[in-house]
Amino acid sequence: xxxxxxxxxxxxxxxxxxxxxxxxxxxxxxxxxxxxxxxxxxxxxxxxxxxxxxxxxxxxxxxxxxxxxxxxxxxxxxxxxxxxxxxxxxxxxxxxxxxxxxxxxxxxxxxxxxxxxxxxxxxxxxxxxxxxxxxxxxxxxxxxxxxxxxxxxxxxxxxxxxxxxxxxxxxxxxxxxxxxxxxxxxxxxxxxxxxxxxxxxxxxxxxxxxxxxxxxxxxxxxxxxxxxxxxxxxxxxxxxxxxxxxxxxxxxxxxxxxxxxxxxxxxxxxxxxxxxxxxxxxxxxxxxxxxxxxxxxxxxxxxxxxxxxxxxxxxxxxxxxxxxxxxxxxxxxxxxxxxxxxxxxxxxxxxx
Numbered sequence: 147x148x149x150x151x152x153x154x155x156x157x158x159x160x161x162x163x164x165x166x167x168x169x170x171x172x173x174x175x176x177x178x179x180x181x182x183x184x185x186x187x188x189x190x191x192x193x194x195x196x197x198x199x200x201x202x203x204x205x206x207x208x209x210x211x212x213x214x215x216x217x218x219x220x221x222x223x224x225x226x227x228x229x230x231x232x233x234x235x236x237x238x239x240x241x242x243x244x245x246x247x248x249x250x251x252x253x254x255x256x257x258x259x260x261x262x263x264x265x266x267x268x269x270x271x272x273x274x275x276x277x278x279x280x281x282x283x284x285x286x287x288x289x290x291x292x293x294x295x296x297x298x299x300x301x302x303x304x305x306x307x308x309x310x311x312x313x314x315x316x317x318x319x320x321x322x323x324x325x326x327x328x329x330x331x332x333x334x335x336x337x338x339x340x341x342x343x344x345x346x347x348x349x350x351x352x353x354x355x356x357x358x359x360x361x362x363x364x365x366x367x368x369x370x371x372x373x374x375x376x377x378x379x380x381x382x383x384x385x386x387x388x389x390x391x392x393x394x395x396x397x398x399x400x401x402x403x404x405x406x407x408x409x410x411x412x413x414x415x416x417x418x419x420x421x422x423x424x425x426x427x428x429x430x431x432x433x434x435x436x437x438x439x440x441x442x443x444x445x446x447x448x449x450x451x452x453x454x455x456x457x458x459x460x461x462x463x464x465x466x467x468x469x470x471x472x473x474x475x476x477x478x479x480x481x482x483x484x485x486x487x488x489x490x491x492x493x494x495x496x497x498x
Contacts, residue, residue, distance in 0.1 A: 183198065183217050184252070217255060217269075225243075231289065244281075249332060249333065259331075273333060277328075287312055306340065314338040
């Protein structure tokens with residue numbers, strides 16, 4: 147029994163020692179994360195050596211002698227509520243802006259806002275209140291621009307980006323009377339922008355009218371450009387057509403001239419050999435009659451059909467003009483009288 151009591155007492159002692167060590171360790175150590183900067187103070191005082199920017203485990207005096215304030219160095223966004231401004235051409239607009247900022251100098255930030263409380267959140271809140279005032283101050287730069295400068299239907303013509311850059315420069319460099327203090331607060335402004343712009347009814351009507359006029363002007367420019375291109379295309383097409391027509395006329399004249407030359411040679415030959423011309427005319431007639439697919443009952447003695455006679459081929463002699471003997475035979479054939487010929491045509495229905 148005494149052994150069991152001794153064991154329990156030893157166990158309790160070990161637990162108490164561990165808890166005491168943990169309590170002491172937590173009171174004299176602290177951890178800095180990779181996204182944090184810490185300010186270690188002694189009796190509420192901070193010096194250049196009090197800033198810790200490297201992550202890891204660090205030592206400090208136990209409270210209330212020493213305290214540590216950790217600041218998140220990541221960017222923070224502060225929206226600025228609607229603010230009424232007036233453009234250079236005296237048109238009222240309602241603007242909503244924002245600022246992206248972060249803690250740049252932990253020591254200066256601590257000295258500027260440590261009176262607001264012990265928590266870093268209290269310091270952030272006070273800093274954002276001041277930044278909101280500064281943003282409202284730089285928004286007055288809108289008065290240096292006309293409404294047409296801020297709103298444009300043409301891409302790249304709007305000066306809104308230029309206005310935002312100027313506001314950011316004013317916040318960073320402290321060009322204004324109020325913003326000149328931001329450099330000593332340990333704050334760095336990353337972005338100052340305009341998230342929304344509302345127009346009152348009178349300004350809206352004027353803007354819409356101007357936008358309609360700009361659209362109408364763009365439409366007229368596009369229409370004029372289209373008409374100009376149409377005229378250019380029609381002019382090129384007419385020039386091409388004239389060139390093609392001129393070339394075709396020249397080519398046709400050459401073909402006609404060549405045909406006339408060849409025809410003159412042919413006519414000269416037919417004058418010397420009229421029977422050859424008659425032979426060619428008979429061939430041409432047969433070419434025109436045969437494709438008609440009609441039934442004719444005619445004699446080979448009919449004028450022009452003597453070439454269908456079985457004896458026609460026997461009259462062809464190499465080296466001589468074909469049809470000379472046949473022509474002589476046709477000339478010697480008796481021709482029926484006109485009255486008999488008309489009676490025959492009436493009986494045979496015109497020979498068909």
